[in-house]
Amino acid sequence: MQIPREGDYVAIQSYKHDGHLHRTWRETMVLKTSENEIIGCNENTLVTEADGRRWVTREPALVYFHKKYWFNIVTMIRNSGVSYYCNLATPFALDKEAIKYIDYDLDVKVFPDGEKRLLDVDEYAAHSKMWNYPPEIDTILHDNVDVLIDWIDKGKGPFSQAYVDLWMQRYEELSHH
DSSP states (O other), rough: OOOOOOEEEEEEEEEEEEEEEEEEEEEEEEEOOSSSOOOOOOOOOEEEESSSEEEOOOOEEEEESSSSSSSEEEEEEEETTTEEEEEOOOOOOOOOOOOEEEEEEEEHHHHHHHHOEEEEEEEEHHHHTTTTHHHHHHHHHHHHHHHHHHHHHHTTTGGGGGHHHHHHHHHHHHHTO
């Protein structure tokens, strides 16, 4: 598989544990690829839901995927401040079609004032029962929630203002806004 280069556009596909396609983002500009990470940015991109509903993102969003962590991080850049939506999910896979991952329902939202909230706990419990998530998945996800909270509390990686400034500047340069 050819690794996308800086400035290339890729699709992102989110699946559920049973294999069905959950959500697709049509275009995300790749800002950085390394052995373990992909950083990208999308803005006004078409999102298609599993039920066929479509909508367009309103604000620029940085996306962070890692090969070793069971989460990905969406940094939403709004006039009211930066907020984060962190999906508990498998490490990403990449093929000629898209960046792909399995979404495991749980999300951590970080508000501009720093408040953190664990979301969709009920959905996780329902899907865990319905699709028989193995106990290892539960352990891995809870461990990764802990890692995520640690990153948030320490302002690590995507949770630092320097990261946001650097990658938004790079996006502006590459997209010639």
